[in-house]
Amino acid sequence: MNTTFFHIPLSRRKLLHSLLLTTGGVLTSDLYAEALTLTPRATEGPYYPDHLPLDQDNDLTQITGGKAPAGGIVTEFGGRLLNADGKPLSNHVIELWQADVNGCYIHSRGVQKGKERDPQFQGYGKIETNAKGEYRFRTIKPGLYTGRTIHWHIAVKQGDKRFLTTQLFIAGVPQNDRDGILRGMGSEAQRLSVIREFKPRSAESQELVGTWDIVLGMTPEEPEQRRGGPGGPGGPPPRRRDSAAVSDQDIKDVLFGPAPF
Numbered sequence: 707m708n709t710t711f712f713h714i715p716l717s718r719r720k721l722l723h724s725l726l727l728t729t730g731g732v733l734t735s736d737l738y739a740e741a742l743t744l745t746p747r748a749t750e751g752p753y754y755p756d757h758l759p760l761d762q763d764n765d766l767t768q769i770t771g772g773k774a775p776a777g778g779i780v781t782e783f784g785g786r787l788l789n790a791d792g793k794p795l796s797n798h799v800i801e802l803w804q805a806d807v808n809g810c811y812i813h814s815r816g817v818q819k820g821k822e823r824d825p826q827f828q829g830y831g832k833i834e835t836n837a838k839g840e841y842r843f844r845t846i847k848p849g850l851y852t853g854r855t856i857h858w859h860i861a862v863k864q865g866d867k868r869f870l871t872t873q874l875f876i877a878g879v880p881q882n883d884r885d886g887i888l889r890g891m892g893s894e895a896q897r898l899s900v901i902r903e904f905k906p907r908s909a910e911s912q913e914l915v916g917t918w919d920i921v922l923g924m925t926p927e928e929p930e931q932r933r934g935g936p937g938g939p940g941g942p943p944p945r946r947r948d949s950a951a952v953s954d955q956d957i958k959d960v961l962f963g964p965a966p967f
């Protein structure tokens with residue numbers, strides 16, 4: 707391991723105090739290489755609900771007062787919301803919106819040609835992460851619609867700040883390989899982080915279950931990033947000022963820059 711021990715003037719120690727607390731007094735470039743892979747951004751797409759449903763809970767398969775469960779294969783997924791250092795992030799709202807079994811969204815323009823919206827499907831849900839950063843959704847496997855592979859839309863926010871807009875995919879779906887949005891999502895490691903295995907709950911069950919940890923950079927998202935602008939597919943890279951973006955040069959600047967006195 708590349709290890710650097712500090713021998714620095716007292717005033718510089720003040721500058722580095724918080725940094726040292728997080729590294730146990732030892733800084734290594736390897737430590738930063740071990741930061742978690744940030745979940746990549748993806749375009750919000752055209753179908754974020756323009757009218758939110760009355761029922762917005764994290765079970766999209768059943769609308770309160772509905773006559774029947776939603777059509778489609780019931781699918782559950784959950785995991786933790788983390789920062790790049792692996793610290794759980796509580797009290798963040800995770801939103802989910804997706805196509806129903808017929809490939810239609812709860813959006814005024816979200817009904818695909820020749821299809822009907824499933825009136826029993828909630829279409830949108832949300833949940834606040836708990837003290838351990840955990841979240842969970844019960845929903846259906848999204849329907850396929852022209853030009854895309856199967857996907858869930860996800861956003862993470864706290865108050866009025868949205869930190870991330872992304873999409874989640876199911877491993878083994880043939881259309882994944884030629885989905886332009888998936889192919890444009892960050893590095894290979896980032897793309898792999900949003901393609902998850904879903905397995906039957908049991909030998910007797912048709913329900914699918916998967917896990918997915920979301921790793922958040924700490925810079926709130928710019929509105930254009932939701933629409934495929936900077937940081938979105940085909941756009942320039944996002945401005946990265948989150949914890950995973952600390953470079954060796956940043957460390958040298960702190961250590962060897964002009965003394966403050």
Ligand SMILES: [Fe+2]
Pocket residue numbers: 751753805857859
């Ligand atoms: Fe979509």
